[in-house]
Amino acid sequence: MLGNLINQGRIKSPWVVHFDCGSCNGCDIEVLACLTPLYDIERFGILNIGNPKHADVLLVTGTVNQRNKHVLKNIYDQMPTPKAVIAIGACGCSGGVFREAYNVVGGVDKVIPVDVYVPGCPARPEAIIDGVVAALEKVKKLLGMTA
Amino acid sequence: MLETIPLSLDQVAAVAKECFDDGWRQVTMSAVDCGEAGFEIFYHYDKDLVMRHYRLSIPKETVVPSISPVYFCALLIENEIRDQFGICFSDIVLDFGGALYLEAEVRAMPFCKVSVAEKQS
Amino acid sequence: MARTILPFGPQHPVLPEPLHLKLTIEDETVVEALPTLGYVHRGLEKLCEVRDFNQMIQIVERVCGICSCLHALCYCEGVEQIMGVEVPRRAKYLRTIWGELHRVHSHLLWLGLFADAFGFESLFMQFWRVRERIMDIMEATCGNRVVVSVNVIGGVRRDLTPEQCKWIEEQVAIAEKEIRQLSSTILNDYTVKKRCCGKGVLTKDQAYQLGAVGPMLRGSGWAQDARQTGYAAFGELGFEPIVEYDGDSYARSAVRFRETLQSLDIVRLAIARLPEGEIASKVKGKPQGETVTRVEQPRGELMYYLKADGSKHMDRVRIRTPTFANIPPLLAMLPGCELADVPVIVLSIDPCISCTER
Numbered sequence: 236m237l238g239n240l241i242n243q244g245r246i247k248s249p250w251v252v253h254f255d256c257g258s259c260n261g262c263d264i265e266v267l268a269c270l271t272p273l274y275d276i277e278r279f280g281i282l283n284i285g286n287p288k289h290a291d292v293l294l295v296t297g298t299v300n301q302r303n304k305h306v307l308k309n310i311y312d313q314m315p316t317p318k319a320v321i322a323i324g325a326c327g328c329s330g331g332v333f334r335e336a337y338n339v340v341g342g343v344d345k346v347i348p349v350d351v352y353v354p355g356c357p358a359r360p361e362a363i364i365d366g367v368v369a370a371l372e373k374v375k376k377l378l379g380m381t382a
Numbered sequence: 383m384l385e386t387i388p389l390s391l392d393q394v395a396a397v398a399k400e401c402f403d404d405g406w407r408q409v410t411m412s413a414v415d416c417g418e419a420g421f422e423i424f425y426h427y428d429k430d431l432v433m434r435h436y437r438l439s440i441p442k443e444t445v446v447p448s449i450s451p452v453y454f455c456a457l458l459i460e461n462e463i464r465d466q467f468g469i470c471f472s473d474i475v476l477d478f479g480g481a482l483y484l485e486a487e488v489r490a491m492p493f494c495k496v497s498v499a500e501k502q503s
Numbered sequence: 504m505a506r507t508i509l510p511f512g513p514q515h516p517v518l519p520e521p522l523h524l525k526l527t528i529e530d531e532t533v534v535e536a537l538p539t540l541g542y543v544h545r546g547l548e549k550l551c552e553v554r555d556f557n558q559m560i561q562i563v564e565r566v567c568g569i570c571s572c573l574h575a576l577c578y579c580e581g582v583e584q585i586m587g588v589e590v591p592r593r594a595k596y597l598r599t600i601w602g603e604l605h606r607v608h609s610h611l612l613w614l615g616l617f618a619d620a621f622g623f624e625s626l627f628m629q630f631w632r633v634r635e636r637i638m639d640i641m642e643a644t645c646g647n648r649v650v651v652s653v654n655v656i657g658g659v660r661r662d663l664t665p666e667q668c669k670w671i672e673e674q675v676a677i678a679e680k681e682i683r684q685l686s687s688t689i690l691n692d693y694t695v696k697k698r699c700c701g702k703g704v705l706t707k708d709q710a711y712q713l714g715a716v717g718p719m720l721r722g723s724g725w726a727q728d729a730r731q732t733g734y735a736a737f738g739e740l741g742f743e744p745i746v747e748y749d750g751d752s753y754a755r756s757a758v759r760f761r762e763t764l765q766s767l768d769i770v771r772l773a774i775a776r777l778p779e780g781e782i783a784s785k786v787k788g789k790p791q792g793e794t795v796t797r798v799e800q801p802r803g804e805l806m807y808y809l810k811a812d813g814s815k816h817m818d819r820v821r822i823r824t825p826t827f828a829n830i831p832p833l834l835a836m837l838p839g840c841e842l843a844d845v846p847v848i849v850l851s852i853d854p855c856i857s858c859t860e861r
Contacts, residue, residue, distance in 0.1 A: 256542075261568025300544060302483075338545055357568055426808075458831065484541065
């Protein structure tokens, strides 16, 4: 009963944490633009939060490099389950234009499991909101809430 | 094209001091790998929007005197060149030891065309 | 007194990007700050060996998504200098228009983030609401909101129709009105002043000797702006830099606020004087030689050193970005400040880490 209530809350108001993992800023500012009046992601109950320990969804922008892969793994491990990871932008999905650079490991999925890929260079705010909604469907399934 | 003033290794610190006293702002330094001929390091200075470029040509595995005691801002630039080209600088104010950008596993002086053995300064 | 070492970043609510500072604090006062970089380092200067000199435009645009247009502009001007290409006048004006629109969007973005850094969330929302108007102009004229890929070697890729020019003028006028409405809050509000005035002071001499650039340098009383060198159409439009004298966080935000309005004026002036003609000249051959070019990015002076050896790949592309030059002044400003002011001071340099590390 209580568990059900908590799960309802998770789905209705997911908290997201954003980590910039070596992106060019293009996708970061689009993630931030989602929060601002024109796109206003908060109308879906989605709240951007600074602490990974409070978050349900991890938004990762940009390629993974040799140094920040440890940070990314660390943030992912700190998040409570159930959690969803969204890779944003061409770089987050596959490495994008930087895939041949010497310090680049590749897409986010080289380090942590990714649930949703949002393409685009940079991804549009609408696409990012879509991605979060798609990720929530996955979390729903994980919780056995396919209604 | 690009007008440069040649610079020799023992003049580096003295010229930096001279520019500093003369009111030049350090813009940056650029290193280029010239293959067999070694490295070229450019020292770019600016004063009232006029730029002056010094060109220092050195063979590989030369230790270059740091100008960071004069221009504090050179410390990041010199550490960056150390990371990417493996050129060692003596007496950097804050020495990251080749780990400014790169983790130990990729420490291979990526910008070099011919890689040189790492040398402790 | 006992010293504590406090990590600041790499994942921090006020920083959209990963920068790590190791702060040594005594009680509430910062004694020493040491940076750790490399969280965004990709090594894209090296990509000039796998991409040819035309494809490098797409790479340098992604050095930093916020000021992509100006990176491409700087690179293209460099290659044009090496190859001796004359850019049509109309292309120069169009480059100026898009470049200045980029500055407006970047400064509005920063003003919002800065407001957020001292906890003024509604001001953050207001600035970003105005910014969307500029983003709409970009999307309508270039097809993308952030990475505006209009510059090519020899000119620009897209043209503006007279209707578009008229529409941009209307939008710019509305944006200016909306920005002016916010001026009393960011510049005169008691709380805002309390958080910014006298925080992170950089004296005139310090700023110059530590190699600060852009609003950092101008906020400390130096009238230096790479736009005075007359790149793109600035040689014909004329330009006077904006200067403030206090050298603190407040002076820097005032410089950026006034520059936003100034850039809108430049956009209008450039549209009014937009000459007729071609938008790109034919480019033949491959570059050979070396050059240094500078443009003024929103964050400060950007410098490219380019070397080409006559093949289709550039020999060396060296990018000196403004934040890279502004980090040593930051290290000099932090010691002595209170811990609660660290986010404000860090934000006041307008850090762009993906620029810094490339």
